[in-house]
Amino acid sequence: MLTHQEIKRYSRQLLLDDIDEEGQRNIANAHVVIIGLGGLGSVAARYLIGAGVAAQCKARATAPSCEGKLTLVDGDTVDVSNLQRQTSYNEMHLGELKTNALKSELQKVNPHANIELKSRFADSKNLHTIIQNATCVLDCTDNVTVRKAINKVCVSAKVPLFIASASGLTWQAININSALNESGCYHCLVSHIKVNENCISQGILGPVVGMAACHQATQVLLYLAKKAHANIKWGHYIHADAAQGKMQSFFLPPSANCEVCQ
Amino acid sequence: MTQIRLHVNNQAINAISPISIAELVALNQLGSEGTAIACNNTIISKQEWATTYLKDNDSLDVFTLVAGG
Numbered sequence: 001m002l003t004h005q006e007i008k009r010y011s012r013q014l015l016l017d018d019i020d021e022e023g024q025r026n027i028a029n030a031h032v033v034i035i036g037l038g039g040l041g042s043v044a045a046r047y048l049i050g051a052g053v054a055a056q057c058k059a060r061a062t063a064p065s066c067e068g069k070l071t072l073v074d075g076d077t078v079d080v081s082n083l084q085r086q087t088s089y090n091e092m093h094l095g096e097l098k099t100n101a102l103k104s105e106l107q108k109v110n111p112h113a114n115i116e117l118k119s120r121f122a123d124s125k126n127l128h129t130i131i132q133n134a135t136c137v138l139d140c141t142d143n144v145t146v147r148k149a150i151n152k153v154c155v156s157a158k159v160p161l162f163i164a165s166a167s168g169l170t171w172q173a174i175n176i177n178s179a180l181n182e183s184g185c186y187h188c189l190v191s192h193i194k195v196n197e198n199c200i201s202q203g204i205l206g207p208v209v210g211m212a213a214c215h216q217a218t219q220v221l222l223y224l225a226k227k228a229h230a231n232i233k234w235g236h237y238i239h240a241d242a243a244q245g246k247m248q249s250f251f252l253p254p255s256a257n258c259e260v261c262q
Numbered sequence: 263m264t265q266i267r268l269h270v271n272n273q274a275i276n277a278i279s280p281i282s283i284a285e286l287v288a289l290n291q292l293g294s295e296g297t298a299i300a301c302n303n304t305i306i307s308k309q310e311w312a313t314t315y316l317k318d319n320d321s322l323d324v325f326t327l328v329a330g331g
């Protein structure tokens with residue numbers, strides 16, 4: 001049962017069949033891990049907290065179980081060049097760890113949210129611990145090496161993974177659920193391809209990466225609310241051209257000899 | 263050898279069959295760093311470009327993978 005306060009706070013999304021009361025409880029009880037707190041992660045986090053991810057029951061001590069948690073992972077600090085697109089940060093945060101800065105901003109939205117910080121860069125060594133017991137993971141990082149490591153650990157642990165990326169005026173995204181075994185993984189996509197990964201040298205327009213983050217947050221909320229019954233697509237790579245307002249979706253089949261998912 | 267019509271990023275082009283994706287990419291200089299290709303809305307792994315032969319009316323989307331965030 002949602003409290004009166006919760007019904008008020010989430011009323012706009014409770015009206016959606018894709019969320020409703022049951023979905024709202026699922027959203028609150030999920031453990032979501034966001035890796036990378038730049039243009040993707042800092043924006044997605046704001047939407048997830050707003051929608052009730054990790055909304056803890058400090059406000060309602062009588063409720064039996066509240067497992068919900070949002071884990072924020074990044075070792076970076078806020079730089080003035082981030083403010084163009086990383087909308088949760090402002091001049092007050094310059095030089096501060098992104099984890100600390102983001103948590104303080106998110107707590108202004110929901111003071112009772114259960115937010116856990118891992119103020120270090122994710123790598124193949126620490127990822128196993130980072131994603132432990134996660135309901136799902138958001139890959140909001142900015143380089144292929146870490147993206148591959150996140151994919152590998154999520155595929156092997158069968159944790160649903162929501163990937164987004166952006167560069168220039170392009171954004172892309174894919175949802176990977178290795179438990180379903182129906183489509184390929186990030187490794188299937190990028191193996192044999194040398195991806196030009198430097199978003200700094202390519203340039204990026206703030207709202208373009210914001211679109212990717214909004215897509216990612218949308219997919220995650222729909223998944224958390226209804227899990228296996230969520231009306232989302234797995235294994236389809238989205239390629240969007242923000243200048244032309246064009247979005248395409250391509251099926252990613254499993255690669256027969258993928259060393260990660262096969 | 264027959265002439266076939268292909269659609270590459272929504273532009274019609276003619277090609278002589280048999281032709282693989284790898285040959286089409288080389289002939290038309292479609293590939294560069296980070297290029298991914300979907301044929302009829304399914305992504306074809308780069309290692310299969312050389313063995314995937316195109317049919318009349320196949321539709322290809324050639325795009326660049328991005329990894330920034």
Ligand SMILES: [Zn+2]
Pocket residue numbers: 184185186187188189254255258259260261262
């Ligand atoms: Zn794979």
